[in-house]
Amino acid sequence: MEESIQKELDQLEQLLAAHPTIREFKEVQMRAQNNAALKELEAQIKRAQKDAVQYAHYEKPEAEKIAIQEIARLQATYDQHPLVVRYRDVLYEANELLHYVTTTLQKKVNQVIEEEPLDASKD
Numbered sequence: 001m002e003e004s005i006q007k008e009l010d011q012l013e014q015l016l017a018a019h020p021t022i023r024e025f026k027e028v029q030m031r032a033q034n035n036a037a038l039k040e041l042e043a044q045i046k047r048a049q050k051d052a053v054q055y056a057h058y059e060k061p062e063a064e065k066i067a068i069q070e071i072a073r074l075q076a077t078y079d080q081h082p083l084v085v086r087y088r089d090v091l092y093e094a095n096e097l098l099h100y101v102t103t104t105l106q107k108k109v110n111q112v113i114e115e116e117p118l119d120a121s122k123d
Helices: 002-018 020-033 036-057 061-080 083-115
Strands: none
Touching: 002 020, 002 083, 020 083, 036 061, 061 083
């Protein structure tokens, strides 16, 4: 029985991978991960975060405040980037699809379990 379950799981995995929502998510994810502008923004945010930590450590509140404002500006620029916006949209869609599939599977499995006789070991 485990082999048949594994085959069914493999088939489900293939179907999900071929689903347009999942394919689009993977494509947008790859574009976002390989986007030079986004990588540069991420590096700038990390540098500004390090600066803010150092300024706080050396008790330079004004410099820390400026660094925190820079972090907020950079983060807003990052969050508003069209590729980031699209990525979040397709991530939501992919999560919704996977949630639907897992909920449906859970309901079906629970139905089968409820319909099985209580003492299946005597079969």
